[in-house]
Amino acid sequence: MAPIQPKTPAEIECMREAGELLARVFDEMGGEVCEGVTTDHLDRVAAGVIRRLGAKPSFLNYHKYPKTICTSVNEEVVHGIPGSRVLEAGDIVSVDMGLIYRGFHADRATTFPVGRISPEIMQLLQVTRECLARAIRAAQPGSRLFDIGAAVEELATAHGYGIVRDYSGHGIGRKLHEYPQVPNFVPPKGSKAREEGNPRLIPGVTLAIEPMINLGTHRTRTLSDKWTVVTADGLPSAHFEHTVLITEDGPEILTGEQPALKELELDTPA
Numbered sequence: 001m002a003p004i005q006p007k008t009p010a011e012i013e014c015m016r017e018a019g020e021l022l023a024r025v026f027d028e029m030g031g032e033v034c035e036g037v038t039t040d041h042l043d044r045v046a047a048g049v050i051r052r053l054g055a056k057p058s059f060l061n062y063h064k065y066p067k068t069i070c071t072s073v074n075e076e077v078v079h080g081i082p083g084s085r086v087l088e089a090g091d092i093v094s095v096d097m098g099l100i101y102r103g104f105h106a107d108r109a110t111t112f113p114v115g116r117i118s119p120e121i122m123q124l125l126q127v128t129r130e131c132l133a134r135a136i137r138a139a140q141p142g143s144r145l146f147d148i149g150a151a152v153e154e155l156a157t158a159h160g161y162g163i164v165r166d167y168s169g170h171g172i173g174r175k176l177h178e179y180p181q182v183p184n185f186v187p188p189k190g191s192k193a194r195e196e197g198n199p200r201l202i203p204g205v206t207l208a209i210e211p212m213i214n215l216g217t218h219r220t221r222t223l224s225d226k227w228t229v230v231t232a233d234g235l236p237s238a239h240f241e242h243t244v245l246i247t248e249d250g251p252e253i254l255t256g257e258q259p260a261l262k263e264l265e266l267d268t269p270a
């Protein structure tokens with residue numbers, strides 16, 4: 001089993017700066033999420049802010065990906081491509097974005113409610129946000145990789161939600177995706193991930209932790225655009241992600257704070 005390579009103090013400073021910049025981009029772009037805007041508008045805003053801050057988008061041209069951000073609406077899980085789609089009240093939109101600054105990547109995702117959303121979908125967002133919080137809390141120095149997925153699995157399963165298995169979190173640094181994969185569940189005995197081992201988390205390790213949680217089945221499929229991943233049953237999906245540094249004192253979130261989910265956004269039950 002390969003140990004996870006920790007970053008040097010100088011590398012960690014770069015990662016912190018990249019993370020702070022990405023948090024600022026999310027703050028500005030997130031303020032634009034509302035009924036009536038297109039997903040392309042969000043992409044343009046994000047691209048503008050990233051450029052103004054002197055950073056570069058991580059996703060643009062990554063395996064020929066055509067945009068700066070991913071915008072995945074409702075039953076779309078990840079890798080939705082921004083375009084002319086207009087967001088409507090009751091939608092949710094998962095925005096996933098990475099940037100590179102002074103040679104280091106930061107990666108984050110947030111699912112935003114658009115206008116009032118149903119209580120059922122609000123709960124999905126709240127629980128997925130909490131799955132990320134608990135997964136981060138599990139990422140202590142001396143803990144092991146699969147403790148992260150165990151934390152996600154415990155909460156999501158208690159709510160009867162489907163945990164996406166086809167996509168995982170990942171190590172992050174000079175490359176967007178580094179060793180190890182960070183599954184959002186404990187890989188079962190006999191699986192490839194389980195055989196590859198459960199390395200220890202030590203100070204200096206940087207991980208992108210990113211639960212993707214579905215209201216229904218965990219199963220996904222990819223649309224004919226070859227990018228957009230949707231739930232197999234068409235039910236909504238939520239995605240929250242942070243780039244996290246393991247320190248001697250515990251996990252440090254490098255990519256800001258997830259916005260609070262306001263009671264206000266709840267649709268009044270019939």
Ligand code: MF3
Nearest residue numbers: 059062063065070079096107
């Ligand atoms: N958002 C993915 C991640 O968090 C990476 C997206 S790659 C892209 O790891 F090509 F779709 F942009």
Ligand code: CO
Nearest residue numbers: 107208210241
């Ligand atoms: Co990621």
